[in-house]
Amino acid sequence: MSTEKTSDANRRQSVRVSDRALFACGKLLPDEYKEILDDYSRGILPRRHKGIADIEMFIGAQSALSRLREKDEDLADFLQHMDAKISQVLKNVTNMPSPLDELQLQEINISGAGIGFDTETSYALNDIVECSLVLLPNYSYIHCIGKVVSCEEMKKEDKAKKYRVALEFTLLIEEDRERIIQHSFKLQSVALRSRRLENY
Template identity: 30%
Template sequence: MDSTRNRRRSFRMDDRIQVWVHPLNEEALEGILQDFGRYRLNYCLKSHFINQREEQQPKFQILKKRNADIAAYIAHLEEQIIELADRLQTTLEETSERRKELVSVNLSADGIRLECAQSLEVGQSVELGLDLPTNSTHIVLIAKVIRCDESGDGKCTVSLEYTHILDEDIEAIIRHLAKLQQIQLQARRAS
């Protein structure tokens, strides 16, 4: 394999996270892609609100300096909205057919490698759910299988390339990886 074909666009890190992988047929994929942003919110409403709050933080800090009482009230309302979104998401997860598993992954902002209990075909599209523990973010995206190697124990190691992911979710992955690297560096310094 030549070096240009193997070059990564973003850095990768090993981690253990909660994941679900749900294979999609063409009809299901087309249905999701008709309004991917809305579909994604069915699973990621809380994360969406948290991401929006972080994005608006500079404006909020200005407001906080001008009027602390109004800022405190807005912060309270934000927490209530996030709590409501969390309850809705929990209810959806309890009724969903998608089951998360804690797995070892090699994660980047462009793709992921993980061990999967189901055999997938190269080129197949999948719905992928990721729970990023460093920032309590849940992400749902569409990915394409670019490699699938049988591991001999009924499982396979799958490499997936993200094909449909929102910018805020890419940013959440990058923040997660940066925080993970910070934690690892602090642990090295402490030992």
Template identity: 25%
Template sequence: MSADHDTTSNNQAAMMAQYQDYYAVREGLDINIVPLAADAMIPSQADFAQHAPAVFKLASELQVVDASAIAQLRGLGDAAKVISDVLNQQNRKLTALLGYLLRNEDDPDHRFQAFEYGGAGIGFNNQTALAIGQWVEIKIFLPAESAAIYCLGQVCSCEPAASATSAPTAQTSEPEYQIKVLFQRIEDSDRELLIRASMHAQTRLLKKRANERNESPQ
């Protein structure tokens, strides 16, 4: 284990406070979660970039390049549109190829449904409980952003879901739990992407609610 595995990182109250430092949007999302063994070697933040799968590193780098290119185009006036169109065409080709590669990273055996996500962490439903402090490998798929994120985190909350109060069904032999994971190893650019994604999701939710109000009978 790395040197920063101290008592603070394993303190639930401290981790929950960090989890709540960022806004989390309530939206469903496909993710992969793989619990790590108790004796797993957790890379330091400095070494984490080399630990991530190559396709996720490529996805992160492309997001950074896109953001940098857009920022530089803002000062070019009319010429910016022509350059932007060319870049967008190339970007669509790269995004399609990258999307294909990332779909192969989505393992059905480890697929879960997130119920919220944000810059600090992610919440998901599980049929079994996970211990507080448990390290997990996380793959987050963001189709609306044409992106995916790889990171490591620790369980900071594990509570029975509201539906778990009812009797188990034939399909559900165990109570369901709502688990929250605090990101502990994540690239800064990926955290920024999650923050943008949560803001975009919030905008979509607000528009949907406005449309539903407008369409409802008076």
């Protein structure tokens, strides 16, 4: 029975989809990774570190605006405009970079077991990479850490080097893993419906 449950869990985690999401990542030094693991072993969630609070506040506001837009689009647009202006004023006053600046809309390939993405940064195998990920359109924020299992240079006509990177998650809380899995199932379902309609 235990083997069956493990097999089912592995199948759920292996459901992989391509998507566009807000995404940022960066390499963690061994000492930084050890500190996060030590915190996690003491029950401190890995997302509770410098800069994450700003991202979570932004995501909370965007999620609320998304729900409000379903009821009152004009009010939601006005509040979003005011939120953007206030954020810009605060940025000018503090003159400090925000982790929100790093989030870029880009294509990813994701499952409950790992994530793939294109980047201008070259990584070595087993490098530890920290990621901030916002799944759209619900603005579900996920903080995850993974090790590099592949990094291949992409062939391009221009001179700019770009790499296709694949990470295997090494630290991801189960609540967030389940969000990714449910998001993947939803995208798969949408794709299947779309293909059926095309065949009619």
